[in-house]
Amino acid sequence: MTAWMAPTLRATTWSPLLGCVCALAALAVVRGLLDAGRPDLPGIAGAALAAAVVGGLHDRAADLLAAVPVSEVRRRARRLVLLVPAAAGAWGAYVAGEHLHSEPGWPLGQPAALLACGLAVTAWVPGRVGVSAGAAVPLCWAFTAVATPGGAVGDALFAWQSHPWPTCLVATTVGLLGVARSTRDPRRTR
Amino acid sequence: MGLSLDHVTKRFGAHSAVDAVSLSAAGGIVGLLGPNGAGKSTLLRMAATVLAPDSGSLSILGRDPADHRQLVEIRRRLGYLPQNPGLYGGFTPFDFVDYVAVLKEHTDAARRRVEVRRVLEAVGLEDVMHRRIRRLSGGMRQRVALAAALVGRPELLVLDEPANGLDPDQRLRLRSLLADTPTVLLSTHNISEVSALCRQVAVMLEGRIVFTGTPAELADLAAGRVWEDERQDPQALRSWLTSAGSYRHLGEPPSGATVVEPTLDDGYLLLARREHG
Secondary structure, three states: OOOOHHHHHHHOOOHHHHHHHHHHHHHHHHHHHHOOOOOOHHHHHHHHHHHHHHHOOOOOOOOOOOOOOOOHHHHHHHHHHHHHHHHHHHHHHHHHHHHHOOOOOOOOHHHHHHHHHHHHHHHHOOOOHHHHHHHHHHHHHHHHHHHOOOOHHHHHHOHHHHOHHHHHHHHHHHHHHHHHHHHHOHHHHO | OOEEEEEEEEEEOOEEEEEEEEEEEOOEEEEEEOOOOOOHHHHHHHHOOOOOOOEEEEEEOOEOOOOHHHHHHHHHOEEEEOOOOOOOOOOOHHHHHHHHHHHOOOOOHHHHHHHHHHHHHHOOOOOOOOOOHHHOOHHHHHHHHHHHHHOOOOOEEEEEOOOOOOOHHHHHHHHHHHHOOOEEEEEEOOHHHHHHHOOEEEEEEOOEEEEEEOHHHHHHOOOOOEEEEOOOOOOOOEEEEOOOOOEEEEOOOOOOOEEOOOOHHHHHHHHHHHHOO
16 A cells, blocks of 8 residues: 555545535435435535535645645645545445435436536635635535526526536536646645 | 745735845754734745745745746755644644655655654654644644654754744753754744844844844844833833833933843844834
8 A cells, every 4th residue: 555545544534524424324314214305405415425525625734734745736636536436435325325215316427527616616726715615616506506496597507417527527627727737836826 | 055035025915925025044043033914924935835926036955946846856855834733633643744754755664664753752752652643732732743844854944933832841952953954944923032043033024024133133233222220211112111120121221321231132122113113
């Protein structure tokens, strides 16, 4: 195992993801008991999971580690290597649970699109505010889409559901541009 | 080598936190004195390659931090302690400093462990190195952060108020610790710390360096302008009650006043008063 993996596993902020998984499990139990639910709940659940992954990038020791040779971008990438599979597993379990209750299955594209949007914001917003802003994006977008009536604006707000992979591609490109800017001179992004 | 800043400016919105500052530290310990909000931490963050200046140039250990490759080279040779270092409460000091050593690219595990043990012993944490950080006192946590900065025997140390929370014994230990590093730039509010630690001192007020020299030269600024009296003098620029019960005054002494030897505090306070008008 590489030297960074064990300490990064311990340093990663797991509480948002753990909280989210507990909430999803509770939701699944309640829905099972009541045998009822809203059709937009899986979308909100995916957004919460995406937000939890971005929130997991919060680093308490970021200031102390700001001047080490391994850049913040690389440290965050290492955290994502650990967070994303865990979140994907949780999402898979949730989707399986939804199938058990005869709800339509939810593919990976929608939470991936929301996660990519959150990470893109994190890549562009400097400092520790970036993680909070990035974590807020999936939830804000999903809630706004649910709360907005149909029409052109409403349809556009559902782009993460109707066109998840193009949305994911655009957000990833924007995020990578942010990463490239940070890599050129990390001092400019703090 | 060391550190050289040439007309470095950093603005946050309309506010200039650091305003055309030139400073060099080419060996020994340089102390940065100044009140809260003077721009010390911003200046140190630029010196530690954490923040880029808006204008001006920096040379750190003979390299240009604006160049990515040189930036990484600088960071391999740099130790940085921020003002409020966050730590992972669930880690032990050993684990945390070991993680920092991994991030400082110490790849050989056996050598890394020896180095981690060395710095933890140097800051006096050998007895608690396997206790969780959340169970340590504030002073011990500060020493964990200091140990992290010392990993790899850096050529340049940038320390923002390193003696925060340290007891007198630890402050003495800090002095000998820093003596081993070729160049140290540290900020502090504690003037006695400057006289104990620093070969050179710079005073920063409202984003500008208003004095550079030795601690003795800073004290000399107040030569002939400090006097003590039983009563408070309204003509003095500053007056305060001493522990002996008399008033110590700064300014132009009246005729017949008992002029006393100035201290570093007197020089600093007079300078701060003069600069603020």
